[in-house]
Amino acid sequence: MQIITTHRSADFDGFASVIAATILYPEAVPVLPKALNPNVKAFLSIHKDLFEAMTLNEVDLDRVTQLIVVDTGRWSRLENNKALRGKKDLDVVVWDHHESQCDMKPSKIVQETIGANITLMIREIRKQKMKLTPMQATLFLTGLYEDTGSLSFPSTTAEDAYAAGYLLENNADLHILATFLQPAYGEKQKNILFEMLKTAPRTRIQNYTVSINTMHIEGHVNNLSLVVNMYRDILNVDAAFGIFVHKDSEKCIVIGRSSVEDINVGTVMRSMGGGGHPGAGSVMVKSVNPSALKEWLLELLKGNQQASVLVSDLMSYPVCSVASDTPMEEVAGLLKEKGYTGLPVVDGEKLVGVISRRDFKKIKKSSQMKAPVKAFMNTRNITISPDKSPMEAARIMVKHDIGRLPVVKDDKIIGIMSRSDAMIYFYDLLPD
Numbered sequence: 376m377q378i379i380t381t382h383r384s385a386d387f388d389g390f391a392s393v394i395a396a397t398i399l400y401p402e403a404v405p406v407l408p409k410a411l412n413p414n415v416k417a418f419l420s421i422h423k424d425l426f427e428a429m430t431l432n433e434v435d436l437d438r439v440t441q442l443i444v445v446d447t448g449r450w451s452r453l454e455n456n457k458a459l460r461g462k463k464d465l466d467v468v469v470w471d472h473h474e475s476q477c478d479m480k481p482s483k484i485v486q487e488t489i490g491a492n493i494t495l496m497i498r499e500i501r502k503q504k505m506k507l508t509p510m511q512a513t514l515f516l517t518g519l520y521e522d523t524g525s526l527s528f529p530s531t532t533a534e535d536a537y538a539a540g541y542l543l544e545n546n547a548d549l550h551i552l553a554t555f556l557q558p559a560y561g562e563k564q565k566n567i568l569f570e571m572l573k574t575a576p577r578t579r580i581q582n583y584t585v586s587i588n589t590m591h592i593e594g595h596v597n598n599l600s601l602v603v604n605m606y607r608d609i610l611n612v613d614a615a616f617g618i619f620v621h622k623d624s625e626k627c628i629v630i631g632r633s634s635v636e637d638i639n640v641g642t643v644m645r646s647m648g649g650g651g652h653p654g655a656g657s658v659m660v661k662s663v664n665p666s667a668l669k670e671w672l673l674e675l676l677k678g679n680q681q682a683s684v685l686v687s688d689l690m691s692y693p694v695c696s697v698a699s700d701t702p703m704e705e706v707a708g709l710l711k712e713k714g715y716t717g718l719p720v721v722d723g724e725k726l727v728g729v730i731s732r733r734d735f736k737k738i739k740k741s742s743q744m745k746a747p748v749k750a751f752m753n754t755r756n757i758t759i760s761p762d763k764s765p766m767e768a769a770r771i772m773v774k775h776d777i778g779r780l781p782v783v784k785d786d787k788i789i790g791i792m793s794r795s796d797a798m799i800y801f802y803d804l805l806p807d
């Protein structure tokens with residue numbers, strides 16, 4: 376006998392993965408833990424006939440030869456795990472999307488860090504060209520949306536989004552889904568926000584108002600980032616940080632939001648081992664005293680953290696430039712060859728102008744193509760120095776509607792900051 380099961384307190388991703396496994400392993404019997412998340416319970420109370428499953432008590436464990444586990448790879452997450460764990464010659468198959476190591480010694484394992492476990496199973500269902508009913512597609516999409524925050528959590532991958540598209544193609548019903556999916560801002564989130572607002576500590580850091588609030592929370596709470604966002608908005612501080620201490624485990628999650636460029640949350644969170652963007656970021660820290668964590672955060676905020684990533688770190692070099700007496704036809708050839716939209720023009724090493732494709736419109740006669748570039752170049756010379764912040768560079772590029780900014784030190788051009796260099800920074804693509 377083959378059985379399929381998932382972790383206790385099964386969520387939609389776990390439950391959906393069990394049902395998906397019944398498609399991939401048609402002989403196997405789905406077994407659900409007694410403890411189910413309330414929204415899964417609500418869903419089952421209406422759809423029980425469509426998704427029949429047993430509980431572990433109803434299964435004759437002596438007859439079980441194969442255990443298919445989905446959405447976890449750890450014995451401790453299974454209900455009644457001792458009975459199964461001690462079983463000799465039990466063949467274990469695992470499908471899991473968590474990073475944590477599998478301790479079940481499976482004969483087959485599909486483990487990948489991806490937004491939702493159901494995505495891994497949909498990959499296989501599609502590969503085997505198996506059909507889905509609209510009801511199955513709806514359940515699977517509910518699991519996918521729950522684990523990815525409707526494709527908004529940073530853990531979401533492109534494949535999760537493709538899987539969602541596939542499920543919609545298979546008539547997943549978004550009305551049903553909305554009924555059962557927990558709202559992003561619910562009772563739990565509201566209670567935490569109200570608790571935070573009761574104390575709402577404020578402190579002054581480098582002329583900015585910052586609130587760092589430590590909260591002890593019980594159990595798993597989704598969407599804490601949304602809570603911190605609302606908290607910052609309501610307090611109207613420049614930056615807000617929530618230090619969430621989990622009572623039952625030894626982990627702390629720090630979530631930050633900032634609306635000023637001098638407080639770069641992404642940089643601070645990266646220094647602590649996490650990640651993010653200038654305006655938002657988070658980090659999970661284990662076995663740290665929350666007050667020490669707060670001190671650490673304060674130190675990082677007080678430090679000159681905005682200077683940690685500079686234009687000089689992001690700019691491209693060496694710079695391809697042309698001498699001011701280069702004929703226009705040669706410049707045209709160079710732009711075409713390199714695929715650039717513009718080039719800096721130099722006298723020796725000194726920047727004297729910029730020539731771009733647009734400037735070629737000034738040419739009226741073909742003989743002008745023999746004229747030197749200095750006759751047509753733009754001499755506004757909008758530049759930036761290497762010790763400025765990427766935010767400053769982006770602001771200048773937007774203001775003057777230019778895509779490339781020469782980086783100049785002591786009148787010499789030492790690099791080029793392009794829009795794509797700025798994007799690398801803002802979207803956190805910087806190599807560590």
Ligand SMILES: [Mn+2]
Nearest residue numbers: 388446492522
């Ligand atoms: Mn999951």
